[in-house]
Each structure stands twice: as structure tokens, then as C-alpha cells.
Amino acid sequence: MTILVEMSNIAKSFGGTAALKGVSLALAGGSVHALMGENGAGKSTLMKILAGVHQPDGGTISRDGRAVSFGNPADALDAGISTVFQELSLLPNLSIAENMFLGREPTTRLGRVDYARMNEEARRALAELGLSLDPGTLVSELSIAERQFVEIAHGIKADASVFILDEPTAALNAADVEILNRHIRRLKGEGKAVVYISHRMDEIFAICDTVTVLKDGALVGTRPLSEMTPATLIAMMVGRELAALFPPRGAEAGEEVLALSGLRVTERSKPLSLSLRRGEIVALAGLEGQGQQKILRALVGQYAPVAGQATVKGKPFALPASAASGVRAMQARGVGFVPEDRKEDGLFLGLSIAHNISAALYSMRSELSIAGSYQRLIADVMQRLQVKAAGPGAPAGTLSGGNQQKVLLGRYLAAEMDVLLIEEPTRGVDIGAKAEIYRLLREFADRGGAILVLSRETVELIGLCDRILVVHGDTIVAEMPAAAATEHNILDAALSA
Amino acid sequence: MAVALDNSTVRRLLRIPPAYYVFVLLLLVLWIARPHMLNLNVLGIFVRQVAPLGILVIGQLLVMRVKSIDLSGGGVILLINYCISSGTFPGASMGFFVVLALAIGIGVGLFNGLMVGKRRVSAVIVTLAVSIILVGFVQYLSSGKPPGDVPSMFTDIYNTKLGPLPTPVLFWVALSFAMWLFLSRTVFGRFVASVGENAQAAHFSGVPVERTVVLAHVLAGLFAGIAALVQTASIAVGSVRVGLDLPILAVAATILGGVVFGRGEGGVWGPFFGVLSFALLFVVMTAFGIGESGKLVAQGLIILLAAIFYGLRSQRH
Numbered sequence: 001m002t003i004l005v006e007m008s009n010i011a012k013s014f015g016g017t018a019a020l021k022g023v024s025l026a027l028a029g030g031s032v033h034a035l036m037g038e039n040g041a042g043k044s045t046l047m048k049i050l051a052g053v054h055q056p057d058g059g060t061i062s063r064d065g066r067a068v069s070f071g072n073p074a075d076a077l078d079a080g081i082s083t084v085f086q087e088l089s090l091l092p093n094l095s096i097a098e099n100m101f102l103g104r105e106p107t108t109r110l111g112r113v114d115y116a117r118m119n120e121e122a123r124r125a126l127a128e129l130g131l132s133l134d135p136g137t138l139v140s141e142l143s144i145a146e147r148q149f150v151e152i153a154h155g156i157k158a159d160a161s162v163f164i165l166d167e168p169t170a171a172l173n174a175a176d177v178e179i180l181n182r183h184i185r186r187l188k189g190e191g192k193a194v195v196y197i198s199h200r201m202d203e204i205f206a207i208c209d210t211v212t213v214l215k216d217g218a219l220v221g222t223r224p225l226s227e228m229t230p231a232t233l234i235a236m237m238v239g240r241e242l243a244a245l246f247p248p249r250g251a252e253a254g255e256e257v258l259a260l261s262g263l264r265v266t267e268r269s270k271p272l273s274l275s276l277r278r279g280e281i282v283a284l285a286g287l288e289g290q291g292q293q294k295i296l297r298a299l300v301g302q303y304a305p306v307a308g309q310a311t312v313k314g315k316p317f318a319l320p321a322s323a324a325s326g327v328r329a330m331q332a333r334g335v336g337f338v339p340e341d342r343k344e345d346g347l348f349l350g351l352s353i354a355h356n357i358s359a360a361l362y363s364m365r366s367e368l369s370i371a372g373s374y375q376r377l378i379a380d381v382m383q384r385l386q387v388k389a390a391g392p393g394a395p396a397g398t399l400s401g402g403n404q405q406k407v408l409l410g411r412y413l414a415a416e417m418d419v420l421l422i423e424e425p426t427r428g429v430d431i432g433a434k435a436e437i438y439r440l441l442r443e444f445a446d447r448g449g450a451i452l453v454l455s456r457e458t459v460e461l462i463g464l465c466d467r468i469l470v471v472h473g474d475t476i477v478a479e480m481p482a483a484a485a486t487e488h489n490i491l492d493a494a495l496s497a
Numbered sequence: 498m499a500v501a502l503d504n505s506t507v508r509r510l511l512r513i514p515p516a517y518y519v520f521v522l523l524l525l526v527l528w529i530a531r532p533h534m535l536n537l538n539v540l541g542i543f544v545r546q547v548a549p550l551g552i553l554v555i556g557q558l559l560v561m562r563v564k565s566i567d568l569s570g571g572g573v574i575l576l577i578n579y580c581i582s583s584g585t586f587p588g589a590s591m592g593f594f595v596v597l598a599l600a601i602g603i604g605v606g607l608f609n610g611l612m613v614g615k616r617r618v619s620a621v622i623v624t625l626a627v628s629i630i631l632v633g634f635v636q637y638l639s640s641g642k643p644p645g646d647v648p649s650m651f652t653d654i655y656n657t658k659l660g661p662l663p664t665p666v667l668f669w670v671a672l673s674f675a676m677w678l679f680l681s682r683t684v685f686g687r688f689v690a691s692v693g694e695n696a697q698a699a700h701f702s703g704v705p706v707e708r709t710v711v712l713a714h715v716l717a718g719l720f721a722g723i724a725a726l727v728q729t730a731s732i733a734v735g736s737v738r739v740g741l742d743l744p745i746l747a748v749a750a751t752i753l754g755g756v757v758f759g760r761g762e763g764g765v766w767g768p769f770f771g772v773l774s775f776a777l778l779f780v781v782m783t784a785f786g787i788g789e790s791g792k793l794v795a796q797g798l799i800i801l802l803a804a805i806f807y808g809l810r811s812q813r814h
Contacts, residue, residue, distance in 0.1 A: 327703050411702065
């Protein structure tokens, strides 16, 4: 195996904080190299240095054995290093082909842009990824997953031999991930080097050969993945074992607080029923996008199912619920909905922590009533959640991801909900904060609450929950105690349905 | 270190609504150049002139905090002014006119609110269209001729004073105070802050978003109705032009007061001082003998300043 790129002793500081402290990384041709670490470990900074976006304060980069330095992204691209960053950088008002050839459009002899050639080449690049999109389509008309693919096609099209993929699957569903993986394997077969950044264990083990782990800007180690298991990899990232992340499961469940019966998510899907009791945490698991989110959102009117009935604490009501007032009506019944996208749908980033925590309390009252300040309650919730902040007056947007998520959960703890419906409880949160959030959710259940949760990370659902409902084809196909569940038998149950 | 300190000071100073700076600056100009103008009687007359604008601004700041806008105030004021001064309702009592004005204001506000809040139509287009329709309606009714005299009971009340302070000014201050209390003490005030910051998050936290927007527009309509009564009382003879420049001035005063779309650091008193700045500006212009055309230029400059300030602020977020 030839070493295509070698980075040694790379150091980089922003302001006073050191983002990277002497990190070395060697990329071999014909291999997929995983880069792992908690948020803020320095993965993205390291890759941005390799892509020429940042310049290192110390250390050297060599390309095919010769020392190089990249002053800007164009230099890196010229050296055959192509990058797909996690932020989408396509221009929505241009077509797919125009985006892919931005700045290097082919021209005809008269100096006009050669659209025919541009569209043809773009079509070919897309076809290689298994996409049959029309290159003339405006990017604004594409789904997020399609945009991600166009971005990847854009990067791969350039004639490069080193590819950096920074969380390329964040917006992709399982089928799309498989297409991407096929393409990565093809690149590998052609002797190219691929750097793969992802938080998803299953992907890392499915596609990568080597893993380098960073922690707090320093190198922890580089190992062949064949020697690793998910547990040892996590232990390497956080310095402790996976099992220590999860609190012990609940003792036994109490009375039923929430039930769904005869819920038909779509015209074609089979009706489903489920029951949630006090003291339990129940997961909706399965392959991504099989209807878990629709079931959860149907309860609060954010998805309209065909038919069904929900029962909260003995009181039945028909579904679909109203889209405009569903969330509010459920909150009045003691059922809180915690949306997945905390920045867009969850928090008021510009307003104080206090306002964010008390929001649901106010929502349960009429407009003209006097608003209390709930000072003591807010202080109490912040302490219970161990929110790290300057004080209750600090804007929520100034907090780290983990603390933001705690504030969002704190809103529903303050409002004393009986049931929480949670989408992705720890999305974009580092492992330390994850453990704290798991502890909080378990405490909530131990006090007599009930939680229905979905997550893309199956490992998280197995560790956190009491019962697992496997969802496939917009209905529930199996149920198993979480203690006996493994990723394998969940997948098995989903696919054999 | 010095740079960082400088930055945070600059940021803190930028947080103060520009209305306060403009107000202090104009006060200083007056104090240096024409100190004799700085007495309550002179200032009272000028401040009384902007009382209708000030009352309109109370509604404007409310809708702007829920990321909407109301430009229909001009049409509302014109229609109410016409109803009172045209003699369409001969011998009607004061109470009748007050109820009529408030009903027109609330009706228009409700229409705006339902269009903006429930149908999600652009607020600028809806309220501007409503204003144009009302103006056209009044012109049709009056055939372009000035309507007639305003009943003297209006002007009589308008000219009363409480001590040295004109009643309309006190009325404006009282209404501002009421709105301040309403926004800072009620659950509705929290809903307004939530919807302005992030309507989607407000929806998911259980805030009745549509209802909040509709209610804000209804209140803005109500304040436009009250502003129309005060504006009508300030002129003895009805007009088919009265109040048409007020909505844009109200938007400018609101932005100047630190309430930009969705953000409300300026509260109620920032825009209040925005309006006072307009009053002081007229005093200064008059003191320097600058005529109507110069005042228009200065008004335009202030609106421009407000827009620039708004742009500056957005970049920092």
C-alpha cells in the first residue's frame, strides 16, 4: 500500500484555544480511513487543513512523499484532494449541472457556456452514483438527500485521488447510504484514499478499514478496524466502556398512560396498536424512515394518519389531530413532544434559558393571565439538569449542543409532563452529555413518567429503553424487551416481517 | 485585550435603541442653539402633534414583534376622519363616533390578522392593499372634495391641558404604559416574544401561533382607530389626505426604537422615544426656519437611518 498523504505533527489554534495538538495521520491508497472523536475533538479542523481551508500553525503535510502547503482550497483540489463538507454548499437557484461546473464551465468556440456538454457530463457523473436526476433541475427542487448526493458527485467528479467525506450520510436514509457505500468501495478498488467522518458505528464498521481517534485535539491512536469492536472503539473515544453510559433499567411499569389503537399511518399500512405505562421508556426502532417518526408525530397532529385513536390517561380521542393545535392540546393532557431539530423547531436561541424553560408552562395558560417569573422552578430545573451556563438570563444560543438539549428537556420537566414523545434525544450531542441525558430520562421514568422515543442510533435505544417496538413499513412488526435486544435481532425482525 | 473590550463596549452601545441617541442629540442641538425653545409650553405643542403617530406606533411595535407589519393605518385614519367630518351621521354623539372608530379599527385589524396569521399572505401586501382600498373608498364617497368640519367637541377635548401637559400627550403616555404592562406582565407578552424569535419553535412548545398573530393585528387595528380619533381632533376641518404618511413614519419610529422584525429589545419605550425624536426634529427644524420641504427630507433621512441600523443589526446576528 502506498501512502498518498501524510500529515505529521499538525497543530492549530483559534484565538487562545488549541484545536489540534500535534496530530499525525497517514492516508493509504486503496483504503477507507475513519476519523472518530466527540464533537469538538478536532476532526473537522484537521480535515479543513488538509482541504486548504485552514493553514496549520505547525507540522508538515506531504503528498506522494513531497512536502506541500495549501494556501487555499483550490491548491488542495489541484493536488488531487477533494472534499465534501457536512454543510451543504450548493447554490439553490442554479441547476445541478451549473453547480457541479461552477467556476470551470466548459465553453464552445464562440465563448458561450457549452450547456450540452455540461449537462451530458453531469448526467454521467450522477449515473455513476446510481442517480437518474435531470442535470437541468434546480437544486432548490431537490430533497436534502438528493442534494447531498449531488454534493458528493460534485466532489467525486473532480479527478482526485484523496476524498474527504465529512458526515456524508447525515441526511441520507438506509437505501441511499448503501448506494453511497457501493461508490466508496469502488473508489477504494481504484486505489484511492478515502477519509470518512461519521458518528454512526454501523457505517464505520461496514465501510472502513482503519480508524484514527481524536480526543480534545490530540491523537488517541490509529488502529485497523478488524481489531476493534463498537465497544472498544467507544471506550477509545471517551476513555470508558459503553455500558457505563446507560443508567440501570426501570424496576417495573405501572398503569397505562398512553395508548394507540387502530392507527393506520398510510392507506396501505396495517393498523398498529401500542401501549405505554408509567415508569417505562419504550423505543420505536427499525431501519431509518420506516414510519417511526410518523407514528410519533401523528400523536401531536404533525402528521396526518388515515385513521386511529389515541388514549391519554383513560380519555380517548380520534386521530388525525389538528395540525395547528395538536401540540398544544396534547400538552394540556400532560404529553410533551420534543422535536428532533432543536435549533429550528425546539429552542428560542436568541432568548434566555429562563424563557426557553418556561415556554411550555406559559403555553398551558390563557393569554390574558398574569405571567409568573417561575424563578425558583427554573433555577431548580437548571440545577437538576446540571446546565452549564452563565445564568438563567443567558441566551440559549450561547450554550453547547449538549446543554441546549438539556434546556429543551428541562422545558418539559418544568411543565411536569406525564409522557414525553422524543425524537432523537441526543442528536449532535457529545458522549459525555449523552450519558447525562440518559440519566435524566431514566429519572423522569422512575418518578412515574413514561417516554416514547425514536433514534437513528439503535445502540442508544437498546441501552436506554425497557421495551423495543420494531417498526417496518409504517407499522409495528415486533416487540422485544430491550435487555434481550441486539442490533442484529432488531434488523432481523424488521426485515423478516 | 483592548480590542476585545472595545468590541463588547461597541456591542453594548449598539444594543441601546438609536432613538435614545437621536433624542439626546436633538436635545443638545436645541439646548446649544435655541435654549429658549426648551420650555414645556413650546415642546408640549410639538409633542401633541405627534401623539397620533405615537399611538399608531404602539400597535405597530406589537405586530413587528411577531414578524409582521401593518401599513393599513393610513386608510383606517382617513376613513374614520371622513366618517366624523363629512356629516354622514348628523347629530351623532361623541360616544357613537368613538365606538364607530374602534369598531372600524378592530374590523380592519381582524381582517389583516386572519389574512396574515391564518392564510399566510404577505403582511406588507395585505395591509397595503387594505389601505389603498380604504383610501379609494373615501375618495369615492367624497368625490375628491374635502369633507367638512370636525365636530367642535373633538377639538375642545384636544385643546385641554392637565397642568402644563396637553391631554393628548398624557393619553398617549398612558396608552404606552398600558401596552408596556400588557407585554411585560401577561402570558400574551411571552407568546409575542416566542413567536417573534422562532415561530416554528413557538408552535412546538405549544404557543397558539396563529391566534397570537391575529390578536396582535386586532390590537394594532384598535390602536389605529384610537390614533384616528386623536388625529381627527387635532384638525378642525376634515381632509382627504390626512394621516397617509403615518404608517411609514410609524415603521421608522419603531425600528429607530430598537424593535426590528421579531426582536424587541427596545420594548415599548424605545419606539416611544423614536416618536419623541420626530417631535424634537420638528422643533429643531422650526427653530432654524426650515420649511415643510426640509422636514420631508429630514423625515426621509431618519427612515433611511432606521433602515441602515436594521441592516447593521441583522449582520451582527
